[in-house]
Amino acid sequence: MRRLRSLLLGLLLGPGLALGALAQVQLKVLGDFAFPPYSSLRGTEPVGIDVDILHELGRRTGVQFHIELVPFKRVVESVRAGSVDGGMALLRSAEREGFALFTGVMHNSTYSLFVTRDSKMAFDGLASLHGKRIGKVRGFFISPEFDAEVAAERIQLHETAGAEQGLHMLMLGRVDAISGQTVVTRYLARQLGYADAVRPLPTPLVPDRPTFLVLSRASKLPDKEALGERLRLALEAMHRDGSIERIEARHLQ
Incomplete structure (x- = not known):
């Protein structure tokens, strides 16, 4: 039964992201250091709604997210340059489409x-x-x-x-x-x-408007399209089952 579950999950993830491969994916993601309650620093620790969303997303997908919070302009510039794997949480624009692969919605703004x-x-x-x-x-x-x-x-x-x-x-x-x-x-x-x-x-x-988790088109991360689709589906599921709403409620109460 365990092998059957692994096989089914591998099929859902797509040919480039079978279960074993996905579990090894590590993404460095930048976010805004001054955007509470979505993302901010408690000492040196990243905290906030978007940080908790990525933690839950990682738990569901097996992706290991390494989150660093910096000034927002650096988030955009680093994603553009490919010096990081991704960024959160970006509004969509035609200009950003050129350097960022937009996955799922994190929150609306x-x-x-x-x-x-x-x-x-x-x-x-x-x-x-x-x-x-x-x-x-x-x-x-x-x-x-x-x-x-x-x-x-x-x-x-x-x-x-x-x-x-x-x-x-x-x-x-x-x-x-x-x-x-x-x-x-x-x-x-x-x-x-x-x-x-x-x-x-x-x-x-x-x-x-929705804000997204994005992957850098210029990063050396392999199988970006397949990974982006997997992250999008997982984020959609988190919205549907109320997980993101519960995360938001914890921070806004």
Whole structure:
């Protein structure tokens, strides 16, 4: 019976990733060091929702994930260069498709503009941001349209190493608003004592979009396509059976 189960699992994994081969796969994956509650450092230990998702994904697939948390721009640049095997958790874009193989969804993200509580600023499209100073985490992708407005110097972009720095800049009046993942920015505002001092504008800057575990197309990892499909199927199963929802609940309670 044990041999039969191994054979069936080998068939599910595909010809390039039979059970023995998959168990030997080790992936170095980078994530954002300043993105709580999804990923952050407790001392030197990576913790957070996305970290726990990878731990569970590894348990189910046999893949050994070696997670390192760094500034987000380095995540993107390392995946592009192939100096790591993968990255988490990236929004999809045509430009990133060129250097990253997108596997399964880790979590969904809504990005909002956060302002101080007494701000009179309104947002009803990118034109309403003309002349405004907007903070954004370095390396984060909003949209091609936003990038075009910045390139045309109609929006003054101020990049930060992390969301926490952006909140400090907002409170100091150095920017008019910051772009932030809604769950992360609310979480950090509570941690920093800013919960009553900042608020998101009603209209999202970026509507709800999935973020992915990606593999670097430039890495020397063999059988990337087959491995990516296996990771995608396992992540989908984790969403279906409620595992990811339970992980999120533990961190957000």
